[in-house]
Amino acid sequence: MSSRFSPEAFEEAVLTIQEYIRQGDVFQVNLSLRQEREIHSSPERIYEWLRQLNPSPYMGMLRSPGFTLVSASPELLVKLDGERVSARPIAGTRRRGNTEQEDTNMATELLTNEKERAEHIMLVDLERNDIGRIAAYGSVHVPELMSIEYYSHVMHLVSQVEGRIAPEKDAYDVIAALFPGGTITGAPKIRTMEIIEELEPVRRGPYTGSMGWIDYNGNMELNIIIRTLAVSGSKGYIQSGAGIVIDSNPYREYRECHNKAKAIIKAVICSEEEMRAANLVGRKG
Template sequence: MILPSKKKFIELIKYGSIPPLYESIPFLPPYSIYERIISSNSFIFESVKGHEKIARYSFIGFEPCMIFKIKNGIAEIESLSKKIIQTRKPLALMKTIMNYYRQKSFENLPPFQGGFAGIISYDFVQYIEKLPSNSKDDTNLPDAHMFIIDKLIAFDHVLKKCWIIVCPGVRESLENHEINGISWDEKYDEASCIISNIKKRLENNSDNYDDFFQKSKQIIEIVYEMKKYQYMDIVKHAKNYIAAGDIFQANLSQRVSACIKDKKPWNIYKVLRSINPSPFAAFVDFGNYKIVSSSPERLLRVKDRNIDTRPIAGTRPRGRDTGEDEFMREELILNEKERAEHIMLIDLERNDIGRVSDYGTVRVDELMITEDYSHVIHIVSNINGRLSPDKDCFDVIRAAFPGGTITGVPKVRCMEIIDELEPVKRGPYTGSLGYISFTGNMDLNIIIRTFVIKGETVYVQVGAGIVADSDPEREYHETLKKAEALIRTLQHV
């Protein structure tokens, strides 16, 4: 049954906000539902594994009513036509777009019920801070690439429930810059028809999950884009900055690439979610490039005006049994160097969140706990605050993007050094992927453990945290280990 009823829907609109229409459908694994509707300009944000606080919901979006992109200050808004806007303030532009459609939220539904969904590249920081831009941009990907979603499928893994959600009248509201003058009676009928059509598409049971999981005969040749001495050299430069008191720590990355030939990006995602299940897994098809991610880390969440950030810093490999796991956890949490680095990052994130929170509401509600993932153990903390009445999601992004765990401390100076030392722009790597809802809710991850696929080339970027006593050779091999672990998943496609 579609809810709310037409009578209730019309009543709610009189109060100035538009409710979504929704219908419950049988709960199935999100990947199996996405497989039935997969198309260009679509996504799945999937909580494959993790505890309830970070891995409760999954979302599938497709056929966006609009697409927002920005590159080097030129924004494109694609709908029935294309608008080109020059701006150095894309967050303000996105906020203006969102304000044309005021949505009423239903508390019984997951927190994303329509809005922006996609990626904010690391290089988006140019619109937040004044930074140099000297590194090479060889992939030429957008600084931000967002779908405006008016139809989606949402999953609650705790309740084992699933809904089709449709937002009536989004395109008309955004194009006309208001909700007045729209026949909401007709829009209700249109949205009901869309829900019925989606249900019919989902009846196509084409689940072939096991077909792709095999040992590939293709040898994956990895192209190392930095030679060993080059990476060691940038580590030495960072250590010099630390010794001079310029910074305390920095995250320096290198990129590797490989040719995937005829391997399908969707099959790569299915392998990755199986081998490395994570709370913030994602597959996004942007048409001319794809994102395949198994990120474990949340950058920012805003839910009912409560802000969370969840930094991960400190890692050990999983043991062969529970006894070895316990030894690794204890060794990690008692390591003075790891603890000092983590505390530094907590202080940075507290400061970022504090800039947009009510005074006195910022607190660390989880301090240096350990969390087990498929291959590693991490030190994790959770910082939260109450969003100030005059602030919104876009202010939170402005205050806290990108994450301190993937830049360093202090953040702005570290980003200047990253631009100086890293030879290519980071692109999506260490940016964020997720949603910004019409209702004011938001959830963004940090893009790590991720493939960026363009044509037949797959890119993987990996970093290491550099501190005063870092050994350049060890840090080089640490990044290789991370990259090769990801590239090896391609052997199973």
Template sequence: MIRTDWQDWKRWSRKYTMLPYIYEAEWKGLPLSWEAFWDQAGPYSFVLESGRSGRYTYVGLLPSAYICGCGEEAVEYVLLDRDSVQEALSGASAHLLSVRYEPARKMQGPPLDILRAWMAEYHSPLPEEMSCFTGGCAGYLGYDSLPMTKQPRSRTEADPDEPDYLFMLFDRIWVYDHECEKLSVCVHIDISREMSDQGVDEAKLLEAYRRAARTAENLADMWRVCAEKAAAAGKTRRARFEQLAKAEDRNTDGEAYLLETNMSKEQFTAAVKRVQDYIRAGEVLQVNLSLSQKRKVDLAPEILYEWLRLLNPSPYMGLLRLGEFQLVSGSPELLIKKSGNHLRTRPIGGTRKRGRTEEEDRALEQELLTNAKERSEHKMLVDVEYADLSRAAEHGTVSVDQFMVIERYSHVMHLVSDLSAKLRQGLDAYDVLEAVFPGGTITGAPKRRTMEIIEELEPTRRGVYTGSFGWIDYKGNMEFNIIIRTMLVRGGTAYVQAGAGIVSESVPEREYQESLSKAQALWQAVHYAESAEKDSLT
């Protein structure tokens, strides 16, 4: 079904240079596997899923450009031979050939200023019937990308060496609507070359419209072919997962996965005690302290992601393929969502391991809901998020819509709240990100001082961990998670970082175990994947 007609294009062309074409097809359920899609993708691509509870899943296989930066310097890379790629996609059989990117220009300034200027070069309407991401940029902001401390720590050899931020520009994406069971293929065409001082050449505009239509229809066919091709592998993996899940104990100790860490148990507990010294001195109320774990992996991150989505489907999970490294994420937490002038955040604070039975789960839920320490800590974090949201909101519009409810995941359960607000007039998505980033749930209270303590006590920079990944569309709407429960894979090594909120009543050994528990679903996904691969070779 065509959702964008020729008259829309003629009207939009008077105001915009990027015109959307939406092609809709009925499709029941997500593909059982994304493997066949990656065969058609370039080195930079993504899938953003929404677990069991969200409405939309987004997939982008070929950005037209990307930008990455460290500190206040960035480089934009553009797709080589873009016209040939577009011609291939609009041909009789769309197929992504080998693609390459080349540096186009250097940019300087604070990351959000660079990102704002980059996206301001593209002007596109959002079709009235679409309330989701249809095109724009997708990527991540690392924790260290927007330093709030007076003297940010310089990089060392032990620190992560990924860019502080990287965003990809997508003018062709798939959107799956779980609620309506429909697939939308969203194609944007840059018509600036069809414009002159006299306006748009209508004949050239019509050809661009027809090219967009062919591309959208071909991409709908590509989705169908890839989904059908991956069905057998997906069914086999799901059956093997069910066998492994019955045989395994989900409460396996996190130390059983033979991991290297950047802090020993003794070092971590000593750091917890140092945080408590700062709390007793009245400098902070709570600090989120984390440790990093790593181990070698022989499997592709795309396969690890398939196992994670079976083991622990989460509301803000996804896979970012970023050239030399990949992010495999099972994040449960929303940092910020902006829809028009409506803002929303959903902080998580308070954790228990899942029980072995439904009865144990209910008992653990009740204990978590009535635990004075956990309730106090969660309220503190809600206050931080309330204050952050207020920095970008109309006065008096911030509200707590849901307070301290339980959400269950495969290995842990959490206390969760939901806050909303109305955007202050004159501000945009980048102002909102500056107001709320990084999330208070993964720093502490007050935020600036806790970040200074984190720099003092954690032996390495956090890199992407506790940053955010998500999307910003051409109209300035956005949605970003918090990068927790996320594995970074580079050069055959997987890195996972996890932490715990430290307060005055914290028991250091328990906080160490909580940090291991939060990473457990990721390492168990690796274990399942390796077990299944080993079985397939015997």
């Protein structure tokens, strides 16, 4: 894997964000890096491997002219089911432990880490505010706060924010209020997006957009495009980010970005090894 965002450049970007925080511009910025490599397998086989290695609640594959997305997203941007609007923000990540005890220790540390808790609460409040823009007065609530969700290579701190859509609002109002998700921009949204544009060496493209469905009754379910491989020609692109706050450690945030990409990279490698093995058998036959 190669990246235009070197560890040194990433660290410099983190320090720049922390200076913006000190100046009062922002509270948190989600900084991402993109890795790329040649792909010697099909998106379909990579997706099948990803389903085995890292099953996630908002998986999908999308073909579009010029590129294909293979997604194992764990994050819901928004769901509208009748009158009920819900979002499920993720903020706070640790790698999986090598043993059951280490896994438990990592989860306990994540749940009790003051930095992670403060960052998570801030982003939950941002989601509450966004849903409040299209919800009936007094209907916004948080039925689940700071639970741990486990995936193959990482664990996340997750909450559920819900509200009842106002009678005069519809699905398109909901998208306008919540997109893009606050967990992948930071807070406040507009200023953080300006800083992301300034500091990230490449445009995000489909990364941190949304994929999902809207039906004829106005119900919908949209993910956030993270943990996703974008394939264009023979090139594959994987982008992942970390939330930067005033006391973030640049090296730790850089490693978090790489940890989030591990499941996709493993799926690519497994699918390529499978294809090489099949070609070898074919030649012998």
